[in-house]
Amino acid sequence: MPKPKKLYIKTYGCQMNVYDSERMAEAMGGAGYEQTDTPDDADMILLNTCHIREKAAEKIYSELGRFQGLKLENPDLKIGVAGCVAQAEGPEIMRRQPLVDLVVGPQSYHRLPQMEARVREGEKVLDTDFPIENKFDTLRHRPKAKRGPTAFLTVQEGCDKFCAFCVVPYTRGGEASRPVTRIVEEARDLVERGVREITLLGQNVNAYHGTGPDGADWSLARLIRALDAIDGLKRIRFTTSHPNDMSEDLIEAHGSCTKLMPYLHLPVQSGSDHILKRMNRSHTAESYLRLIGRIRAVRPDILLSGDFIVGFPEESDADFEATLDLIREVNYGTAYSFKYSTRPGTPAAERPQVDEAVKTERLHRLQALITTQQRAAQEAMVGRNVNVLFEKPGRLPGQMVGKSEYLHAVHVADCDAAIGDIAQVEILRSDTNSLAGRIVRG
Ligand code: SAH
Ligand code: SF4
Ligand code: F3S
Secondary structure (H helix, E strand, C coil), rough: CCEEEEEEECCCCCCHHHHHHHHHHHHHCCCCCEEECCCCCCEEEEEECCCCCHHHHHHHHHHHHHCCCHHHHHCCEEEEHHHHHHHHHHHHHHHHHHCCCCCEECCHHHHHHHHHHHHCCCCCCEEECCCCCHHHHHHCCCCCCCCCCEEEEECCEECCCCCCEEEEEEECCCCCCCCCHHHHHHHHHHHCCCCCCCECCCCCCCHHHHEEECCCCEHHHHHHHHHCCCCCCCCCCCCCHHHHHHCCHHHHHHHHHHCCCEEEEECCEECCCCHHHHCCCCCCHHHHHHHHHHHHHCCCCCCEEEEEEECCCCCCHHHHHHHHHHHHHHCCCCCEEEECCCCCCHHHHHCCCCCHHHHHHHHHHHHHHHHHHHHHHHHCCCEEEEEEHHHHHCCCCCCEEECCCCCCCCEEEECCCCCEEEEEEEEEEEECCCCCCCEEEC
């Protein structure tokens, strides 16, 4: 057998890129590559990139520059750029950085082994097609290696919503859902390999409408019920949802499906109707709040998380105050917030921009409010019993770390639970970004 070649993959951006990186590693496994966790001894480096904000995209060029030395030491080293920057700026990457041998967009990963062969012949390869054949079909043959207790599973990809600030519809293409049978097969395979919790992924995961075994279009709720029936699968999560696709059956599933965890990431972006309209979000602050009310009526303890953009073009002080008001009203368990970043080619890029200093100040204020809510949500767990799925050893000897059903990280000292166990834990303390507790014996 020839010595395996080494592949180093570095992943940026969202969970979908994490999932895609695993699939790329598997595809390259078929071409004789094994993964390494350092670029230093790699035969091939792949950067799986994110284009969502300017900083994310620019980081790639500085990262590539750092590989110059490695390429001098090892002229056979091949460097590839995958993901959303590859899709958006493919030819520019090739122009700006001659070190790059390969540019591959998110829909073409199944072709990587063929591309690798061409690159080995000294060719430069750029493939950012949206091919007819489906990458998921060709990426099905996965090795049976044991896995950790949690996994991502992409069920839907792409977006038709065209929010005025966002590149995703351009980098990932239109909405497409995988068929139910394929997803169930993949979930069973993951469970056989040790997975206990699956997070279903999609840029608009709740817009899922895959073909079911009966030939009908299945909703995400129906898919979740099919996965619920898999023995050995203990927990189901999904992300990211859009408020407009939060259908009645999905809300209802939060009340009746015990494997569906009480955590929901539901981005709203702004609390000002004027800004929401300019963002092309097609919902209002009030419709979002009503939706939250309906979800909480079904699952009162659900922990909510969101995404916010501050300093969107034309955002006034009053618009920003409306966002703070909405946050106060919802009371989030956690949230992600970003300064608006101008993305070339998106409609908002052409509009009057908010001053950078104003954006910074607003971001700080918003984050301070979210931090207060996050702390309060954590404090509210103290004294309660939660179920923890243990994922890995902690930093201290004898300590284990896992996640509660609310996705809080929980540390347990002197812990005899094994990785993959779910145990009841009494929460004793809330630390900055995690909880600490002890196992409750039944
Ligand atoms: N599909 C998901 C989110 C995709 S991007 C959804 O619709 O919710 C993740 C987050 O990045 C978004 O929710 C938004 O808050 C942020 N984001 C997207 N484009 C951005 C931009 N141009 N500037 C700043 N933040 C942005
Ligand atoms: Fe981007 Fe909006 Fe689509 Fe989310 S819904 S991916 S923010 S365009
Ligand atoms: Fe980034 Fe692409 Fe995900 S732009 S957030 S990696 S879909």
